[in-house]
Amino acid sequence: MLSTLAVAHYRSINQLVMPLGRLNLITGPNGSGKSNLYKALRLLAETAQGGVVNALAREGGLDSTFWAGPEAISRRMLSGEVPVQGGGPRKKVSRLRLGFAAEDFSYAISLGLPEPPPPMNLSAFALDPEIKRECIWAGAAYRRASLLVDRAGPMIRAREGRGWDVLAQHTPTFDSLFDQVGSLRGSPEVLMLREHIRGWRFYDHFRTDAEAPARRTQIGTRTPVLHHDGRDLPAALQTIVEIGDPEALHQAISDAFPGCTLKISAELGGHFAVEFYQHGLLRPLSAAELSDGTLRYLLLVAALLTPRPPTMMVLNEPETSLHPDLLPALARLIILASQRCQVWVVSHASRLIAALEQDPECNAIRLQKTLGQTEIVGQGILDEPVWHWPD
CATH class of the missing domain: 3.40.50 (Rossmann fold)
Structure with missing residues (x-):
């Protein structure tokens, strides 16, 4: 560390x-x-x-x-x-x-x-x-x-x-x-x-637009480390289920979306797809149907619950696209991940900041500019x- x-x-x-x-x-x-x-x-x-x-x-x-x-x-x-x-020519190179x-x-x-x-x-x-x-x-x-x-x-x-x-x-x-x-x-x-x-792993380019790779079905292979753009999301989630911590995965989903469950289907030809079950709906939602915030939360779950923890994980403004009500659940997930590797979070979301600062191990650094x-x-x-x- x-x-x-x-x-x-x-x-x-x-x-x-x-x-x-x-x-x-x-x-x-x-x-x-x-x-x-x-x-x-x-x-x-x-x-x-x-x-x-x-x-x-x-x-x-x-x-x-x-x-x-x-x-x-x-x-x-x-x-x-x-x-x-400036005070004249520089004294040092x-x-x-x-x-x-x-x-x-x-x-x-x-x-x-x-x-x-x-x-x-x-x-x-x-x-x-x-x-x-x-x-x-x-x-x-x-x-x-x-x-x-x-x-x-x-x-x-x-x-x-x-x-x-x-x-x-x-x-x-x-x-x-x-x-x-x-x-x-x-x-x-x-x-x-x-x-x-x-x-070290950096996550700051998750795409959630209509053409995002994470919204498409992909041929799945064992994926202990999520790609930085989230293109292998279904395979990463299924890898957590099989060789990671499936209980933590299901807890992270129910913590953020009470009553919801997540499954990964393996389709013909080895294509993996996300199935998001919500109470009251007769069929699961695919990744293409999820809101930007829900998809981004699943990407963060896959990154933070990796079965192969990095030496350091850096999250730049992970609150982007997330509803404020999801931020306490995200904070609990980040705190859990910090027990297995060193974690950096760069954020200006007050609710996420307040939730992370409740952890006694949180090293809160506030920056300012002077001249x-x-x-x-x-x-x-x-x-x-x-x-x-x-x-």
Whole structure:
């Protein structure tokens, strides 16, 4: 489980160090930086998928994602005595930094723009971001003595007794060290961290429109992990019935829709279909007939009751399309899932927030903006978790 998330110089986040728990609830008014924090977490996940540079390109390039405010915000700026101003040339090179701490291994990455190439070596990719530094260390707090794997530019080295063993000297600047696992001998922590990050799941693109994949019958195969767009919903629900927790599934349905039951039919040719039984109706409703809210709730049920829990599950505004009366049932389902894996919920639905905060394990983080900078409400310097960026 992650204990700390750190982000620096990313959009509205100039410097943020956030404590994490088993169940994390991120709230705040519109424009406070919830989406930027969510995007930073997704960007961090891309390091283990080999797509961090492409992900930045989709956001408009590294230069457009940098913190756009002044390098330092003084007390006089905060009090309004002086206007917000840059104060001359930057004293430090701009770097986008992302990192997290856990009980066993922790990780940080620093990205920057490349040095201007000489005229004879001009490239069409001269604006591609470069990975300047990557570090893996033991424990939560970074110290030189706890550093296990260190990547500086193209060179990767690993701790070997009291010294260092150079594992690679010509690593492409657009590849993370996680892309080099096969060639990095004697560094099991790289493989362990890569698989841990690859285990994160993000659900934020469930489609419920008339043409949504979840509304169509599909050929079913065992599906312990729901696809991020919900296309294999019937198979995922049937997998929970057969190898997961069918009692929790039926309880989740009756909790949200009293008197209703859910079955999955296997049609000729192996096509699976959702059958939703409501009291008073003479036939079940198919997925194509369900309301957007009902279908979305079933998708969330399939995601949260997965028989193969991830290392971390992230739900971005799961309340979308749901009637407020469904939110307490959704909160109970999220709390149940948080007993098996670390869960993030980004939300601005007051009823869902209130229900989640009833759980004593809920780590509620409320964001706000001060002079365009995302901050955690009520967090002082002494309240931040211990965090040091590798020098």
